[in-house]
Amino acid sequence: MSGRSPAGVVVGVDGSPHAATAADWAAREAERRDCALHLVHAVNTGTVTLSPRAGAAVTDLILSNAQAVLDEALGKLHAAHPTVRLTGDVVPREAAAAVLTAAEHAELAVVGTRGHGGFAALLLGSVSLRVIAHAVCPAVVVRPAPEAADHILVAIRDERDDVILRFALREAELLGLPVHAVHTWSTVAAGLGHMAPMTDERGEEAVLHEQLLGRVVDAVQPEFPDVTLHARQLTGSAAAVLVEESRKAALLVMARHETTQHFGLRLGTAVHAVLHHAHCPVAVIPL
Secondary structure, rough: OOOOOOOOEEEEEEOOHHHHHHHHHHHHHHHHHHHOEEEEEEOOOOOOOOOOOOOHHHHHHHHHHHHHHHHHHHHHHHHHHHOOOEEEEEEEHHHHHHHHHHHOOOEEEEEEEEOOOOOOOOOOOOHHHHHHHHHHOEEEEOOOOOOOOOOOEEEOOOHHHHHHHHHHHHHHHOOOEEEEEEEEEOOOEEEEEOOOOOOHHHHHHHHHHHHHHHHHHHHHHHHHHOOOEEEEEEEOOOHHHHHHHHEEEEEEEEOOOOOOOOOOOOOOHHHHHHHOOOOOOOOEEEO
């Protein structure tokens, strides 16, 4: 079994409530995109016993139980979303690796905030973080959207983010929602040898950021004439601003910019913070 899925939406499931929420979100997304949904249930079969026969029996039991979990998830999704083309695999390997492999040719990878493993007090599990950090396709961490959600929120950092604005506009088109594009920047703080900028200098900087945001919007908006787009620049910490702005968003879209890190999660501090604290699902797009 290769673990690779056909193009479409891929979601990780493990029988947990968080995974069920993610699977339902993924099914609705597959409906909107008119594509297949592939479920991945990864299990650890690395049981060590003194008896090879007992070890094989335990492995078979683990795989049988895992197939039952997958079948239950497939059954519930088919009942709720009968038009979605569903497939699924039980994959005997580490969970993040299983989802990442399955999503190599997918349109979208979807995970819940956390599964059965780890510490319940954590806001976001390690598997979800690894998938977001290393997926080669757009990836979404699903948490319930606010009841008052009425727009798609997209964070624009620089001119490379025309890619994520295009993703956000497509999602908005599918959902019938407007897009709020937000560009955040911070004024130079006094202290540490730096002088706070004068009022006119802040005004000049604001104009530059306004122009940057305008260039990104102007490059993409004509492709989606039926989607309403509001663009704003805000000052302050990017993470804090986006978390607050996410309180009424159906989805927050961010970029995963290439970093110089060779190891670890390769996520910027703002993306990492938003993934933990946003009030809505978060889509992270690799650039």
